[in-house]
Amino acid sequence: MSKPIHPLTETIGDEGKRGIFLASVAENRPVCPDHFVIHLDIKGLPASTAGQFVNIGPMIGHTGEPFQPARPLLKRPFSILSREDRGDGVARIGVLYRVLGFGTGWLGTLRPGDTAQVIGPLGHGFWVPEGIQTALMIAGGTGIAPLIYLSKRLKVSHPQVRIVMFEGVRTKCLVPFRVDLAEPCPDPKVLSSEIADIPILIATDDASAGVPGTVINAAEQWAAANIDDPAGTIAFSCGPEPMMAALAAMCERQKIRCQVSLEKSMACGMGTCQSCVVRVKDAKDPEGWVYKLCCKDGPPFDAAQVVWR
Ligand SMILES: Cc1cc2nc3c(=O)[nH]c(=O)nc-3n(C[C@H](O)[C@H](O)[C@H](O)COP(=O)(O)OP(=O)(O)OC[C@H]3O[C@@H](n4cnc5c(N)ncnc54)[C@H](O)[C@@H]3O)c2cc1C
Ligand code: FES
CATH class of the missing domain: 2.40.30.10 (Translation factors)
Structure with missing residues (x-):
């Protein structure tokens, strides 16, 4: 106990x-x-x-x-x-x-x-803006973890919201899905699956399963074909930083709101050691940005506010 x-x-x-x-x-x-x-x-x-x-x-x-x-x-x-x-x-x-x-x-x-x-x-959790009809959960590798938790919560708090998940990995054997189920490794022939009744589209860099290429390309193609209300759509994401930077650019193009959960190296996890800084836009600052702490002010941030380079 x-x-x-x-x-x-x-x-x-x-x-x-x-x-x-x-x-x-x-x-x-x-x-x-x-x-x-x-x-x-x-x-x-x-x-x-x-x-x-x-x-x-x-x-x-x-x-x-x-x-x-x-x-x-x-x-x-x-x-x-x-x-x-x-x-x-x-x-x-x-x-x-x-x-x-x-x-x-x-x-x-x-x-x-x-x-x-x-x-x-x-840290703080993701926040759900009003008027959302569709939520895209876009993950890289183990970044799917907070998005599974978010999806389960959303299904209860916002049952009207359509949720679609995207999981990107280098190769099929690194797909960490079916985490709630007994099967240890995905069938290589399976192109998509479901977690807690949520459809999930898999993208592999080496084309060994699912959609070939990056998860951002897969999500962008899907969004172009299926999203007719960008204002009612939001992307939530967690994964490697270059992936989330590419997603932020994609969401800007598609006029979709986006929150990214950043995984900076952390020591204390509670705002003391200052090891996890993130540059965030701030119009009041002479340089146009200020430092925030990933552990305390995030890990989720508004992707449009993050200074990616
Ligand atoms: C907010 C937050 C949430 C996280 N959630 C998860 C999670 O749900 N599941 C999970 O597996 N991991 C998660 N991570 C990353 C996890 O904490 C690191 O994988 C872990 O710190 C590596 O520790 P280690 O001692 O095994 O590796 P180390 O011996 O410290 O490092 C081994 C290798 O891993 C790399 N590494 C270390 N930290 C990170 C990192 N943050 N991101 C990418 N590479 C790293 C190092 O550069 C090195 O190459 C999260 C990180 C943060 C900041
Ligand atoms: S990890 Fe120590 S301040 Fe963020």
């Missing part, structure tokens, strides 16, 4: 509170090569919104001994993929992650019953 280990809870605007928690691993399973979904049970986790993230790091190793990494391990930030609140005050959050280096390598070693330290929920 997990419990708060620190009386650190504070208000962070209208998204509520955050805290430091000892979380218990419920499940940690592969979904495709190098990609896993971990479920963590956290007692007392404050309310969260789609687009927020948690910082995860070691507390006690699964041997029961304090985890002693060979080098200092800062907590790593991960978007919330899913959240299920049980009646007893325990929230089960899901995180989709790809093993890249030291931190995610450690995460991959966790087994059910192990513990981890979690700080969150952090």
Whole structure:
């Protein structure tokens, strides 16, 4: 059973509170090569919104001994993929992650019953403007995680909104979809699938599955053929920064609103270390832009306000 280990809870605007928690691993399973979904049970986790993230790091190793990494391990930030609140005050959050280096390598070693330290929920979530009829969710790789959470929330809060997802990866075996289902790896012949009843179009750089080419090309072609109300359409995105910069340009061309969830390198995750700056347009500034913090002012930003170069 997990419990708060620190009386650190504070208000962070209208998204509520955050805290430091000892979380218990419920499940940690592969979904495709190098990609896993971990479920963590956290007692007392404050309310969260789609687009927020948690910082995860070691507390006690699964041997029961304090985890002693060979080098200092800062907590790593991960978007919330899913959240299920049980009646007893325990929230089960899901995180989709790809093993890249030291931190995610450690995460991959966790087994059910192990513990981890979690700080969150952090940052602000996506916001949904009024009058939206269509929401395009455009993801690169594990960037699909916050968009799945957002889609599930949107289906409840805005059932009239049509949602279409786009997932771009280099090659078919890196498609981390069907994360809620049992199948570990997609059938290479499957060109599209569904997550929580939401149609998803897959684009692969190497043309090994789905639409050949970049996810932005796929989304632009789809939007040109299917969107007749740009003012009632919004794109939400998370993925590599060049992908989101290209999406911002596409949305400007198509006159579609766009929010991007940026994944800057982060240390503290809560506005202290200043390591995650983003340049954002500001007409009042002599240079036309100011620094914002990805962890505190984002991670989602209005794509039209981001200074991409
Ligand atoms: C707000 C936010 C949300 C995130 N959500 C997720 C998520 O849902 N799932 C997920 O798998 N990852 C997510 N990330 C990225 C994740 O935190 C990094 O993959 C992780 O920090 C890598 O840690 P590591 O110790 O394994 O790698 P390291 O040993 O620190 O680095 C290994 C390699 O990964 C690269 N790397 C490190 N951080 C990032 C980054 N932020 N983006 C791209 N490459 C990076 C390094 O440059 C290096 O090449 C998120 C990052 C942020 C800022
Ligand atoms: S990560 Fe420390 S200020 Fe953003």
